Every structure is written in structure tokens, then in C-alpha cells.
Amino acid sequence: MGGGSITTVSKNEFRKRDLFYVVPMWLLSLVLPNPVPHRKREFQKRDLIYLAILVVLPLLWRDFHFHHLMVLAGMNAISALGLSLFLGYTGQISLGHAAFFGAGAYTTALLTTQQGFPSLLAFIISAAVSASFAYVIGKPILKLKGYFLALATLGFGEIFLVIVRETPGLTGGVVGISGIPWFTFAGIVFDTYLKQYYLIWGVLIGLLIFSKNIVRSRMGRAFLAVSASEDAASTVGIPVAQTKLKAFVMSAAFAGFGGSLFASVMATASPESFSLNLSILIVMMVILGGMGNLYGPIAGAIFLTWLTDVLAGFQEYSLPLYGMIFILLLIFFPEGIGTRLGFRIVYLISYWAKKRRREKGKIE
Amino acid sequence: MTSWAYIPQLLITGVTIGAIYALVAIGFVTIARASQIINFAQGEFVMLGGVITFVLLNKGFLPYPVAALLAVLIVILIGFSLHRLVIHPLRKASLLIILMATLGASFFMSSTSNLVFGSLPKSLPPFSGSEAFHVWGISILPQSLWVFLATSLLLILLYLLSHRTFIGKAMEASSTDPMGADLVGISRDLMLLMAFGVSAGVGAIAGILITPIFYTSYNSGTLLGLKGFVAAVLGGWGKPSGAILGGFVLGILESAGIAFIPSGYKDGVAFGILLLILYFRPKGILGSPFVDSRRW
Amino acid sequence: MSLLTLAEVTKRYEGVQALNRVSLQIEKGTIKGLIGPNGSGKSTLFHLISGMERPDSGRIFFREKEITSLDPHKIALMGLGRTFQTIQPLGNMTAVDNILTGMDRRLRGGLLSCGFWLPRIKRSEREALKEAKGILEFVGLLGRWEWPASQLSFGEQKMLDLGRAIALRPELLLLDEPAAGLPPAEVDALSKRILKLREDGMTIFLVEHRMEMVMEIADEIAAFHHGEVIAEGSPDEVRRNDRVIETYTKGKKTHA
Numbered sequence: 001m002g003g004g005s006i007t008t009v010s011k012n013e014f015r016k017r018d019l020f021y022v023v024p025m026w027l028l029s030l031v032l033p034n035p036v037p038h039r040k041r042e043f044q045k046r047d048l049i050y051l052a053i054l055v056v057l058p059l060l061w062r063d064f065h066f067h068h069l070m071v072l073a074g075m076n077a078i079s080a081l082g083l084s085l086f087l088g089y090t091g092q093i094s095l096g097h098a099a100f101f102g103a104g105a106y107t108t109a110l111l112t113t114q115q116g117f118p119s120l121l122a123f124i125i126s127a128a129v130s131a132s133f134a135y136v137i138g139k140p141i142l143k144l145k146g147y148f149l150a151l152a153t154l155g156f157g158e159i160f161l162v163i164v165r166e167t168p169g170l171t172g173g174v175v176g177i178s179g180i181p182w183f184t185f186a187g188i189v190f191d192t193y194l195k196q197y198y199l200i201w202g203v204l205i206g207l208l209i210f211s212k213n214i215v216r217s218r219m220g221r222a223f224l225a226v227s228a229s230e231d232a233a234s235t236v237g238i239p240v241a242q243t244k245l246k247a248f249v250m251s252a253a254f255a256g257f258g259g260s261l262f263a264s265v266m267a268t269a270s271p272e273s274f275s276l277n278l279s280i281l282i283v284m285m286v287i288l289g290g291m292g293n294l295y296g297p298i299a300g301a302i303f304l305t306w307l308t309d310v311l312a313g314f315q316e317y318s319l320p321l322y323g324m325i326f327i328l329l330l331i332f333f334p335e336g337i338g339t340r341l342g343f344r345i346v347y348l349i350s351y352w353a354k355k356r357r358r359e360k361g362k363i364e
Numbered sequence: 365m366t367s368w369a370y371i372p373q374l375l376i377t378g379v380t381i382g383a384i385y386a387l388v389a390i391g392f393v394t395i396a397r398a399s400q401i402i403n404f405a406q407g408e409f410v411m412l413g414g415v416i417t418f419v420l421l422n423k424g425f426l427p428y429p430v431a432a433l434l435a436v437l438i439v440i441l442i443g444f445s446l447h448r449l450v451i452h453p454l455r456k457a458s459l460l461i462i463l464m465a466t467l468g469a470s471f472f473m474s475s476t477s478n479l480v481f482g483s484l485p486k487s488l489p490p491f492s493g494s495e496a497f498h499v500w501g502i503s504i505l506p507q508s509l510w511v512f513l514a515t516s517l518l519l520i521l522l523y524l525l526s527h528r529t530f531i532g533k534a535m536e537a538s539s540t541d542p543m544g545a546d547l548v549g550i551s552r553d554l555m556l557l558m559a560f561g562v563s564a565g566v567g568a569i570a571g572i573l574i575t576p577i578f579y580t581s582y583n584s585g586t587l588l589g590l591k592g593f594v595a596a597v598l599g600g601w602g603k604p605s606g607a608i609l610g611g612f613v614l615g616i617l618e619s620a621g622i623a624f625i626p627s628g629y630k631d632g633v634a635f636g637i638l639l640l641i642l643y644f645r646p647k648g649i650l651g652s653p654f655v656d657s658r659r660w
Numbered sequence: 661m662s663l664l665t666l667a668e669v670t671k672r673y674e675g676v677q678a679l680n681r682v683s684l685q686i687e688k689g690t691i692k693g694l695i696g697p698n699g700s701g702k703s704t705l706f707h708l709i710s711g712m713e714r715p716d717s718g719r720i721f722f723r724e725k726e727i728t729s730l731d732p733h734k735i736a737l738m739g740l741g742r743t744f745q746t747i748q749p750l751g752n753m754t755a756v757d758n759i760l761t762g763m764d765r766r767l768r769g770g771l772l773s774c775g776f777w778l779p780r781i782k783r784s785e786r787e788a789l790k791e792a793k794g795i796l797e798f799v800g801l802l803g804r805w806e807w808p809a810s811q812l813s814f815g816e817q818k819m820l821d822l823g824r825a826i827a828l829r830p831e832l833l834l835l836d837e838p839a840a841g842l843p844p845a846e847v848d849a850l851s852k853r854i855l856k857l858r859e860d861g862m863t864i865f866l867v868e869h870r871m872e873m874v875m876e877i878a879d880e881i882a883a884f885h886h887g888e889v890i891a892e893g894s895p896d897e898v899r900r901n902d903r904v905i906e907t908y909t910k911g912k913k914t915h916a
């Protein structure tokens with residue numbers, strides 16, 4: 001603090017005007033993620049605040065469009081959450097996750113339209129199907145590192161699309177499958193965006209609790225160890241290949257859940273929805289949310305869903321703008337938008353406070 | 365059955381498209397050798413070469429050779445901008461971030477092309493006649509011969525440049541031993557900039573060569589880029605000779621494959637080959653100096 | 661009983677004979693030191709024992725079972741741990757998490773049981789945490805237990821690596837230059853800790869350049885040169901061995 005000799009008050013004295021700066025910082029600390037990594041992984045009281053906000057939000061803000069966006073964001077968040085276990089924690093790249101999402105959607109589509117399966121059963125089977133695909137292709141692929149793994153997953157995603165397009169008998173080809181019934185459970189038909197919101201975010205919260213449990217247990221440590229140093233991990237008995245595979249299968253299952261909900265909400269499933277662009281978008285959500293983080297990717301999902309919606313308003317400029325913003329986000333937030341966000345905000349507030357104090361000091 | 369009868373004809377198509385894949389693959393390898401970066405926007409350079417030439421020819425009313433040359437120069441400038449605006453700011457970022465950034469750049473370039481130049485497929489006049497001539501029952505387009513000729517010339521030119529000129533040798537040095545090159549005053553950054561320029565130029569030329577045969581549209585670049593990468597890995601990642609071999613092999617396999625599988629699966633062939641190579645022989649056909657080393 | 665046995669182990673890298681028909685044994689409950697000039701093959705030997713690389717010929721036995729071509733994690737699960745010359749802190753976790761990771765083989769729980777946080781998982785985590793803190797105290801890092809590993813100093817990270825290896829509760833612990841880069845006071849503390857580990861029943865195989873440390877704590881020493889064992893025996897015997905003296909003074913002259 002440079003203005004020590006100018007102000008007439010000693011540094012340690014509490015002034016009423018300090019409240020002005022301290023109160024917002026305290027309020028923020030209630031809400032922002034805790035920067036201490038060990039405690040970050042346990043459940044905390046602030047999680048209840050998040051939950052409360054989530055439950056109450058759509059009732060307060062009864063805008064149709066907002067509900068629609070949050071429904072989309074929720075589905076993306078489910079995929080992003082799953083991918084974060086593989087990418088954020090285990091440190092492996094997958095550019096083909098849209099294929100697992102799509103597999104879940106098509107499974108649900110086929111089971112509910114042609115076979116008349118109840119929604120919940122289709123939901124579970126869809127995740128199982130995606131997980132099985134992941135198991136089969138994961139075993140050989142996960143030996144690869146870095147760019148090669150990214151490319152192999154990308155290749156798998158493209159092959160999935162080609163197969164879907166070329167087997168119209170099964171998947172409806174380019175047109176896809178339509179007329180998928182709404183998700184029904186315990187007599188409730190989830191046909192409005194509001195109901196779907198609670199369905200999807202309810203599923204997300206369940207998956208989040210599951211993921212959080214994994215992350216704070218030995219499984220989570222195994223994932224992180226594989227990411228930090230495969231040599232060190234194998235030295236303490238962690239089976240690296242098996243661990244990567246588990247993370248991969250888990251993330252695919254989550255994407256399968258998301259895809260199943262997508263089918264039940266959108267009522268159609270067609271190839272354009274599951275392209276490379278979706279895979280890239282999901283990866284971006286995890287990156288922006290920060291690696292080694294569970295809430296981050298969810299926030300990233302909300303942010304990117306909202307962003308694509310806003311950009312859509314720019315008509316033909318939307319795609320180039322999207323590309324540009326994408327690159328800018330990567331340049332400025334490679335470690336995620338929220339990383340050290342708490343510190344950044346605190347720094348900003350204290351900077352502003354010091355500036356005010358300096359000016360006041362000069363006047364006094 | 366008569367599927368096999370189509371093979372000779374398909375071979376010609378295969379070699380033609382293979383030459384293009386080879387050029388795209390060389391573009392990848394040039395940048396990867398200078399920096400370990402894989403430029404997923406490589407295919408976009410090809411697309412832009414064709415599209416910009418079309419615009420200069422038909423809207424700018426420039427003579428064909430001038431339009432082509434100018435287009436190549438413009439694309440080289442775009443390559444430089446890609447380095448300065450995207451790659452350079454991310455020089456300290458992780459592999460994942462750079463990969464995503466090049467994907468983003470690829471998306472930006474293709475969607476901007478759509479915005480500025482429209483979404484209709486563009487075509488260019490063939491260099492000499494458009495009448496195919498027939499040899500042994502196979503019809504060969506004159507343009508195919510041009511593609512083959514131009515590709516060979518270009519590859520010879522690149523070889524001479526990298527082994528006989530100072531800049532070329534500097535780039536080779538920088539890629540073989542980055543720190544050593546740094547210590548003798550070769551700026552890695554400048555070499556990388558040059559690498560982007562070369563890749564962009566080669567890509568643009570490939571685009572101009574191929575557009576008279578296959579149409580070019582704003583979204584042709586993405587698939588072409590991916591296939592070019594597959595070709596580079598197939599032949600032996602990191603080696604220019606591997607890129608060339610891989611390009612031709614991929615082109616031939618892909619085209620010959622049409623004789624046996626439904627045409628809709630054609631694009632899947634490249635990815636299928638990719639997965640096979642990555643599972644069974646990641647080093648590629650000619651072997652690779654990079655795979656297995658700690659860098660990858 | 662011989663805990664670790666190497667029989668005619670040979671490894672060649674392009675143009676360099678790293679190990680040439682190396683045979684040696686380690687008795688249970690002892691500390692064996694491995695000394696030798698740089699490039700004599702010491703780290704290669706460790707890589708082969710821990711399973712990260714395969715020998716070209718020869719066999720390796722641990723607890724009377726052959727481990728020559730086993731995967732590294734399987735070897736670790738049998739009770740053979742190691743540290744690395746270049747420290748490998750798991751920087752994305754806290755110090756205590758690093759230790760807990762070391763304890764992995766003794767923790768139960770797969771994806772589903774962890775995900776549902778079954779009561780046995782909860783219990784196991786609680787007990788593991790206590791044990792982990794105990795290990796941190798042993799290596800002198802208890803005060804930093806919640807710190808991200810990446811923020812520890814170099815010496816502290818070395819101790820963390822050691823703690824993680826100890827957490828495995830291995831029967832045999834390979835230490836690859838554990839004292840490298842540490843100031844004398846910490847080397848002292850390290851020596852005491854290694855002796856304490858032996859007291860508790862661990863067998864230790866130690867590669868180290870600091871002669872005073874090795875001579876002081878090792879029960880037996882093997883001297884290496886150009887991938888061959890040139891002397892083996894008690895510290896005094898090795899110290900007085902002609903070939904060893906020759907190698908070490910010669911080594912000092914030729915290595916610039």
C-alpha cells in the first residue's frame with residue numbers, strides 16, 4: 001500500500017467504509033468455489049446454495065425461452081460432466097463423444113418407438129449401449145497418446161456418423177427417427193420445458209453426486225494419478241490402461257444418459273445433431289470449466305449453450321463469430337474461466353478499494 | 365465379377381486424388397516437424413486456394429494464371445495470419461488447447477468462406493482441354509495429368525528448397541534439433557512462421573489443381589484435411605516421404621474401395637484405415653521418428 | 661532368504677551395452693547399495709526390476725517368483741515399490757492425496773462402489789486418511805498435508821515421493837538417488853528414515869552417488885561400471901577393492 005504516509009488513519013483500524021468492500025467479498029466467498037483443492041472435493045454447505053438456486057430458478061424466471069435453454073444446457077452438462085472424468089481428471093482427449101451421445105439417443109429412439117419400451121428402461125439401456133461401445137473401442141485405442149488418441153476418437157466419431165447415415169433401415173438414415181414419445185415416469189409425462197428442466201437437472205444432480213463420490217475416493221485419485229504421471233501411478237500398483245478404460249466407459253455412459261434424454265425431449269434423433277461440432281463443443285465446455293473440476297464443466301455447459309443461443313441471433317455471421325470467440329476463449333482462458341476466478345474477483349475488488357483509498361488519502 | 369474390371373479406371377482416380385492427399389499431408393508434416401503442432405486447418409488452405417481463385421477469375425476478371433498465383437499468395441498470407449493470431453499467442457499452451465485452437469480456426473475459415481463467398485460449389489476450368497483421352501480402355505482427364513505433373517514438380521521443388529537453400533536448411537535444422545538451432549541463432553518462431561507459409565502455399569496449389577476435377581465448396585476443406593492427416597500417419601508420421609507415400613496409398617485404397625463397398629461408406633474408408641493403422645502399426649508404413657519417443 | 665534375484669540380466673540400447681550379464685541378490689531385511697559412475701547402468705537396472713522395460717536376456721525373481729516380463733503395476737502389487745531419479749509429484753493433488761494414492765493397492769472399491777459411496781468406502785477413506793497423515797509425519801510433511809503437491813519445494817517433493825512409495829508398504833523398496841539435490845541436513849534426516857524403514861522390516865535397494873551416505877547405512881554394496889558388477893560385499897570390502905578405486909579415480913579423470 002503506497003499511500004501510508006498520506007492517510008491519517010493507521011492500517012489496522014477498522015473503518016465503516018471497509019464494510020463496503022468486505023461485505024461483497026464475504027457474499028462472494030459464500031458462492032464461489034473454494035480454492036483449497038483438498039476441501040474442494042468434499043461436499044460443502046455452499047453446494048446446498050447451488051442446489052437451492054437450481055430448484056428455484058425456473059419458478060422465479062418463467063420465461064419459456066429460458067427454460068428451453070436450460071433444458072439444452074442440462075443435456076450438454078451431463079455429457080460435459082462425463083467427459084470431464086475422462087478429460088479433466090484422467091487427462092485423456094476424446095473428440096468423438098458426440099458418437100456416444102448419439103448412440104444413446106438412437107437406442108432410446110429405437111426402443112421407445114419400435115419396441116415400446118418404457119422411458120426409464122430405455123434410458124438405462126441407452127447408457128449401457130454407449131458404455132459397451134466405449135469398452136470395445138477403448139481397449140485398443142487408449143494405448144495411444146495425445147494427438148493420436150484425439151485423432152482416433154475423432155475417426156471413431158466420424159465412422160459412427162457414416163454408419164448411421166448409411167443404414168436407413170435401422171436408423172432412418174439422414175432423416176433420422178422421429179415421433180419419439182415424451183419421457184414418462186411414475187405417471188408424469190415430461191412434455192413441457194419446465195418439467196423437462198426438473199427431469200434433466202435432477203438426473204444431472206444425481207450423476208454429479210455420483211461423480212463427486214468417485215472423485216473423492218480412490219478411483220478419483222487413480223484418475224488424477226494417471227493424468228499426472230503414468231509411471232508413478234503404475235509404480236504404486238494402479239493399472240493405467242484399465243483405469244483409462246474405466247474413465248472412458250464412465251464418460252460414455254454419461255453421454256449415453258444425455259443422449260437418451262435428448263431423444264425424449266427433442267422427439268427426434270438425426271445425424272446432424274451428433275457431429276464433430278458437438279464433440280468439440282463438449283470438449284470446450286470441459287476446458288472452459290477447468291480441468292480437475294466437476295462444477296466447472298457444468299458452468300461451461302450453461303455458458304456455451306447460452307452463447308450459441310445468443311450468437312444464433314446474428315444470422316449468417318453467427319458461425320464465423322462463434323469460431324472467432326472460440327479461439328479467443330482458448331487464448332485467454334486456457335485453464336478455464338473459473339480458475340482463480342475467486343482470486344481474480346478478490347484482486348479486482350481490492351485493487352479498486354486501494355485505488356479509492358489512495359484517492360481519498362490524497363484529498364484528505 | 366466385373367468389380368475388378370473397374371480397378372484400372374479407379375486407379376487413375378485414386379492416383380489423382382492421392383496426389384492431393386500427398387500435398388495436404390506434406391502441409392501437415394511441415395508444420396508438425398517445426399513445432400509438434402498439428403494444424404487441423406490445413407484442409408481449409410486447400411479449399412481457400414480453389415475458392416479464391418474462382419472468385420478472382422469470375423468476379424475479378426483476372427486471367428487464369430494471374431488469379432491462381434494471386435490466390436496462392438493470399439492463402440500464404442492467411443497462413444501467416446493463422447500463425448501470428450492463433451498459434452503464436454498459444455505457444456506455451458498445452459497440446460489440447462492448441463489442437464482445439466486449430467479446430468476452431470478451421471471452423472472459422474470454412475464458415476467465413478461460406479459467408480463471404482457463398483455456399484455454392486465452385487469449379488475452375490481445367491488447365492488444358494476437358495476432353496478425356498482414352499488409353500487401353502481407361503479414360504484419363506488431362507487435368508489428372510496436370511495434377512500428377514504439378515505435384516511431382518512441387519515435391520521436387522520442396523526437396524530442393526529444404527536441402528539446397530539456406531532457409532530450407534534452417535527449417536530442417538530447427539525441426540531436427542530445436543534447441544541447437546536456437547543456439548546458433550535460428551529463430552524457432554520465424555521457422556514456424558515459414559512452415560505455416562509453406563503449408564498454406566502447398567495447400568492452395570493443391571486446391572487449384574483439384575477444383576477442376578472435383579468441385580470445391582466451403583466445407584470441402586475439413587474432410588480433406590482429416591484425410592490428409594490420415595495419409596501422413598499411414599505413410600509414416602513425421603517424414604515427408606511418408607506423407608507422399610501415404611497420400612498415394614490412401615487415394616488408391618479409397619478409390620479402389622468403391623468397387624467393393626457401397627459408395628456412401630467412401631469417406632469412412634479413410635477413417636477405417638486410420639483406426640487400423642493406429643491399432644496395428646502406429647509407426648506407419650515407412651516407420652516414424654516420432655512415435656514411441658517421449659514427445660508423443 | 662533372497663528377496664530379489666537377478667540372473668544374467670542383459671540390456672542393450674542402440675549401440676550401448678547398458679547391462680551385461682548382471683547377477684546379484686538382495687537378502688530380506690537388508691539395505692543394499694548400488695554405486696557407480698554416471699552411465700554405468702544403475703537407472704536401467706531399476707527400470708528393468710520395476711517392469712518399465714524388459715531385459716534382452718536374463719531373468720529377475722522377486723519373492724521367488726519370476727517378474728521378468730510382468731507389467732509394472734503387477735510388480736508393484738506384489739510389493740515392490742520405487743522412487744524416481746526425476747521426482748514425479750502428482751501435482752494435480754494435495755500432498756495427503758499423493759500419499760493416499762500410494763496406498764491404493766490396499767484400498768478396496770471399484771467404480772460403482774465408490775460412486776455410491778458405500779459405507780465400507782467411507783470407512784476405508786477415513787482410516788486411510790489417518791494412516792496417510794502418519795506417513796506424512798514420518799517424512800516430515802505433516803504441516804503441509806493440504807498443500808497442492810505442485811507448490812511444495814524440491815526437497816519436500818522428494819520426501820513426498822518417498823512417502824508415496826512407503827505408503828505402498830512394499831517388501832522391497834528401490835530408491836533411485838533419493839538424496840540428489842538435498843542439503844546435508846536433509847540427507848541426514850533421510851538416512852535416519854531409511855534406517856527406520858529397515859527396522860520396521862522393509863528391504864531397501866539404494867542407488868546413490870553420495871558415498872558417505874551409502875557407506876554409512878548400507879549392509880552390502882554392489883559397485884557397477886559399464887553395466888557390470890565389478891565388486892560386491894560389505895562397505896569396507898568394496899571401499900578397499902582395487903577395481904573400484906581404479907574406476908573411481910579413472911572416472912574422475914575422464915569425465916570432464
